[in-house]
Amino acid sequence: MTVLTRQNLGSFLAKQGILIAFVLFMIGFAMVNQRFIAMDNISGVIRSSAILGVIAIGVTFVVIGGNLDLSVGSMMSFSTIVVLDLHDKIGPGLAIPAMFALTLLLGAFIGFLVGYLKLNSLIVTLGMLSAIHGLTLTWSGGKNMDIADKSGTWFSFFGQDRIMGIPVPILIFALLAAVLAMVLSRTSFGRKVYAVGGNGQAATFSGIPRARIVFMTYLISAFCVAVAGLLQASRSLGSQNTVGQGLELQVLAAVILGGASLLGGSGTVFKTVIGVLILGFIQNGLLLAGLDFYVQYMVTWAIIILAVWLDIAAKRGHLWSPIA
Amino acid sequence: MAMHNSKDMIKQGGIWVFILAELVFFSIAGHYWSVSNQAFMDPGNMLLLLKQSAPIGIIALGMTIIMINGNIDLSVGAIFALSAVVLLDSLSWPFMVALGDWALPLAWGFALLTGVTLGAINGLIVWKTGIDAFIVTLASMLGFRGLVFMYNGEQPTSNLNWTLVDFAEAQVLGLHTASWFLIGTVVVLWFVTTRTNHGRNAYAIGNNREAAVNAGIRVGPHFMWNFMLIGFLAALSAVVFYSESGSVNPNDGMLYELWAITAVVLGGTKLAGGYGSIIGTLGGVIAIQLLRKGLGHIGADTQTVNLVIGLILIAVLFLDRQLTRKGKEELKI
Numbered sequence: 001m002t003v004l005t006r007q008n009l010g011s012f013l014a015k016q017g018i019l020i021a022f023v024l025f026m027i028g029f030a031m032v033n034q035r036f037i038a039m040d041n042i043s044g045v046i047r048s049s050a051i052l053g054v055i056a057i058g059v060t061f062v063v064i065g066g067n068l069d070l071s072v073g074s075m076m077s078f079s080t081i082v083v084l085d086l087h088d089k090i091g092p093g094l095a096i097p098a099m100f101a102l103t104l105l106l107g108a109f110i111g112f113l114v115g116y117l118k119l120n121s122l123i124v125t126l127g128m129l130s131a132i133h134g135l136t137l138t139w140s141g142g143k144n145m146d147i148a149d150k151s152g153t154w155f156s157f158f159g160q161d162r163i164m165g166i167p168v169p170i171l172i173f174a175l176l177a178a179v180l181a182m183v184l185s186r187t188s189f190g191r192k193v194y195a196v197g198g199n200g201q202a203a204t205f206s207g208i209p210r211a212r213i214v215f216m217t218y219l220i221s222a223f224c225v226a227v228a229g230l231l232q233a234s235r236s237l238g239s240q241n242t243v244g245q246g247l248e249l250q251v252l253a254a255v256i257l258g259g260a261s262l263l264g265g266s267g268t269v270f271k272t273v274i275g276v277l278i279l280g281f282i283q284n285g286l287l288l289a290g291l292d293f294y295v296q297y298m299v300t301w302a303i304i305i306l307a308v309w310l311d312i313a314a315k316r317g318h319l320w321s322p323i324a
Numbered sequence: 325m326a327m328h329n330s331k332d333m334i335k336q337g338g339i340w341v342f343i344l345a346e347l348v349f350f351s352i353a354g355h356y357w358s359v360s361n362q363a364f365m366d367p368g369n370m371l372l373l374l375k376q377s378a379p380i381g382i383i384a385l386g387m388t389i390i391m392i393n394g395n396i397d398l399s400v401g402a403i404f405a406l407s408a409v410v411l412l413d414s415l416s417w418p419f420m421v422a423l424g425d426w427a428l429p430l431a432w433g434f435a436l437l438t439g440v441t442l443g444a445i446n447g448l449i450v451w452k453t454g455i456d457a458f459i460v461t462l463a464s465m466l467g468f469r470g471l472v473f474m475y476n477g478e479q480p481t482s483n484l485n486w487t488l489v490d491f492a493e494a495q496v497l498g499l500h501t502a503s504w505f506l507i508g509t510v511v512v513l514w515f516v517t518t519r520t521n522h523g524r525n526a527y528a529i530g531n532n533r534e535a536a537v538n539a540g541i542r543v544g545p546h547f548m549w550n551f552m553l554i555g556f557l558a559a560l561s562a563v564v565f566y567s568e569s570g571s572v573n574p575n576d577g578m579l580y581e582l583w584a585i586t587a588v589v590l591g592g593t594k595l596a597g598g599y600g601s602i603i604g605t606l607g608g609v610i611a612i613q614l615l616r617k618g619l620g621h622i623g624a625d626t627q628t629v630n631l632v633i634g635l636i637l638i639a640v641l642f643l644d645r646q647l648t649r650k651g652k653e654e655l656k657i
Contacts, residue, residue: 070582119641123589126582127641131634137627246578249398249462256459294473301467305460309453321454323537323544 017310018259018271021303022278029285036288043167049280050169051076051228053273055247056254057180058224060272063255064184065217066197066264067114067121071106071128072225072251076244078136079103079229084145084239092155100226106132107222108215115214129248136241146238159235169231176227180220181269193217197264253300254279257307278303338643339591339607343614350618357622364621371498373613378502379404381609382509382561384584384591386554388605389517391588393550394530394597395450395457400558400584402468403442404577407559408566409475411435412483425487436559442468443555447548457547465581472574484570492568502564509557514602526550530597586637587612592644 029036055072062069079099086095110128114121147153161168184190195203196213204210232243258275260267282303283296313319347365354364363369383400390397414420414434420427442464449460475481492501499507517523529536529543537543566572591608593600612633619629 113638113642117642117645119638119645120595122595123585123641124638126586126589127634127637129582129634130586130630130637134627134629134631134634137630138625142625142627249465252462253466256462262456262458292474292477294470297466297470297473301463301470304463304466305449305453305455308455308459312454316454321452321544323451323454323547 018257018274018278018307021307022274022281025278025282025285029281029289032285033288036285041284041288043170045280045284046173046277047167047169049276050173051231052247052250052254052279053173053276054176054224054228054231055221056251056258056272056276057177057269058221059251060255060258060260060267060269061180061184061193061217061220062121063252063260063262064197064264064267065193065214066200067214067217068125068252068262069110069218069221070122070125070248070252071110071132072221073244073247073249074129074132074136075103075106075222075225076229076232076247077239077241078106078132078139079226080233080239080243081136081140081145081241083230083233084147084237085139087153087155087233088148092153096230099229100223103226103229104219104222107218107225110222111215111218114218115211118211133241140241142241144238144240150237153237156234156237159231159233169235172227172231176224177269177273180224184269189213189216194265197266199265250279253304257304259307259311338640339604339611343607343611346611346614346618350614350621353622354618364618369617371500371503373610373617374503374506375500376617377609377613378506379561379565380580380583380587380612381506381606382557382564383554383580384587384605384609385509385513385602386557387581387584387588388591388593388600388602389513389523389526389550390457390554391585391593391595392517392530392597392600393526393547394533395547395550396461396585396595397446397457397551397554398461398581399442399446399465399468400554401577401580402465402472403439403555403558404562404580405472405572405574406442406468406475407435407439408562408572408576409472409481409574410438411563411566412481412570412572413475415483415485428485428488428491432563435563436556439555439557439559439562440552441555443552443558444548446555447551450551451544451547469574476574478574480571480573482571485567488567489570492564502568505560505564509560510602510606517602522546522549527598530599532598583612586633589637590640 026037035041055076059069059072079102082102083095083099086098089095090098106128110124113119113124147155150156158168158172163171184193192203192208192213193216195206195208196210200210203213229244233239254275255267255272256262256275257278258267258271258273260272279300282299283293286296286299287293316322350364383404387397387400411431411434414431415427420430423430446457446461446464449455449464450457453460494501496504517526525536525541525546528539528541529546533543562577587608588600588605589595589608590611591601591604591606593604615633615636616629619632
């Protein structure tokens with residue numbers, strides 16, 4: 001038995017703080033409004049978090065690898081527009097793989113720039129945010145994209161149907177999370193991602209192909225973005241060009257909330273999912289408590305600062321920063 | 325910083341060569357493809373360009389010091405919006421109405437104070453908690469935006485004051501008010517970064533924080549001052565712009581942080597800190613605005629602008645890396 005000293009308590013809180021906060025929030029909201037824990041409400045929240053969640057899982061890989069991806073929002077707009085446009089031209093059966101191929105191509109381009117050319121990921125993805133937005137607008141000519149025959153297509157399956165009473169987006173979200181969590185924690189590739197993000201130079205010296213690992217993390221991120229684009233397109237069967245705008249920073253907020261360090265080398269898929277769910281449930285809980293939607297922004301602000309602060313305070317053993 | 329060798333010359337001068345190339349290209353291309361009869365280099369057109377550069381430009385200049393310092397500020401768009409709301413809303417407060425035109429400088433003061441306060445909040449959190457500025461300002465980007473919505477819901481805040489509009493549209497020596505504010509900001513910040521202790525310390529801290537601490541520089545207060553400065557500049561940008569337009573939507577200013585960072589990086593400032601110049605950022609701001617105007621001038625669609633700017637940003641990064649690497653024996657994999 002470990003003695004429960006202050007230090008132990010501190011590191012326990014820091015490690016599991018995000019889970020504890022999550023549980024406390026759930027209990028609090030449930031006490032304010034019974035509807036919060038109703039099954040249909042919970043499934044509704046997870047379903048609407050699925051798109052953000054799917055992207056956040058992919059970005060988790062990139063962040064653990066020590067990089068950032070600010071292009072995911074505009075990349076999701078791209079894949080949504082592309083799949084909707086191709087749906088009416090070549091049919092859904094071909095449109096989906098075509099969209100995946102194009103999105104992966106974008107991911108490969110970013111991965112090449114950041115991995116092999118070793119350019120700064122923040123600026124590369126910032127540039128790609130703008131460039132992909134331009135691509136999307138060129139593709140659509142600036143117009144909204146709509147499927148002509150909305151009731152006669154099986155394409156709505158991914159975003160709107162249910163299997164055994166569970167909405168398909170939730171199933172896809174869960175499946176992707178499970179698979180990628182395994183990849184990250186159980187495979188040698190996953191260990192290499194941590195190694196590259198934790199100490200890139202040491203990883204290189206121990207023979208890990210740093211460039212290829214970074215390249216792969218961006219491919220995974222692009223794949224997740226394509227899945228999210230599919231969910232988004234299938235749910236609404238029509239879209240604006242800016243559907244994913246601003247998503248990149250929300251995704252980062254969820255990943256950080258899950259405890260991943262922006263310096264790389266730490267974080268897990270499970271914790272990112274918790275981060276996503278916390279954001280979703282807080283939004284929902286505050287609305288059900290009768291508060292306006294903007295309150296969630298300020299609550300999210302406070303939670304991110306507190307979560308990260310607790311985390312680093314536990315690591316350095318002091319609450320306040322040593323910066324003079 | 326002094327230009328030590330030819331490589332620095334290329335880096336610092338690069339943006340101006342690029343601007344020159346843009347001017348030449350669009351003048352020639354515009355001769356054949358332009359939809360209007362007006363020449364691209366028309367003086368009126370160029371003066372307008374300076375005015376249109378001002379809102380992002382003033383913010384980008386502040387971002388330069390933040391980035392030289394080794395930090396980043398993602399909340400400037402939200403600060404911009406909240407300051408604009410305070411400016412326009414304060415004009416309708418009863419005691420302000422009673423003051424007549426004397427309320428105008430007071431309203432400007434309130435808006436600027438809002439910006440400084442929000443910046444101080446960011447700076448204080450970065451200083452006292454030691455959380456990375458990227459995370460702190462990412463979070464406050466959401467939080468400050470929440471404050472904007474709290475003020476007026478999803479309604480726009482409007483208050484068109486003709487005295488303010490006249491002031492904003494006034495031209496002195498051919499330059500609009502906004503252009504003067506941009507130039508003024510450049511001069512002041514150039515002086516601060518190159519001629520004061522504060523500026524020298526900002527470079528030192530960004531270059532090597534440990535060494536700066538050991539040299540006795542108080543890092544925290546420097547961070548704090550710089551975040552207050554960029555808060556002030558985001559608010560200044562807002563008061564100049566909204567004095568003229570008179571109406572602010574709660575979503576205004578979104579993505580401004582990314583545009584500002586783009587301009588700063590184009591101007592040669594390093595994300596890692598310790599390197600960069602105010603004049604370079606001015607070049608970056610002008611280059612982007614020239615590109616927008618030029619592509620419009622030769623009849624290209626607006627979407628091309630996004631594509632081109634994004635790719636140029638990456639190309640600049642690549643070239644910069646090539647120039648930097650030659651000197652250092654960097655690990656090649």
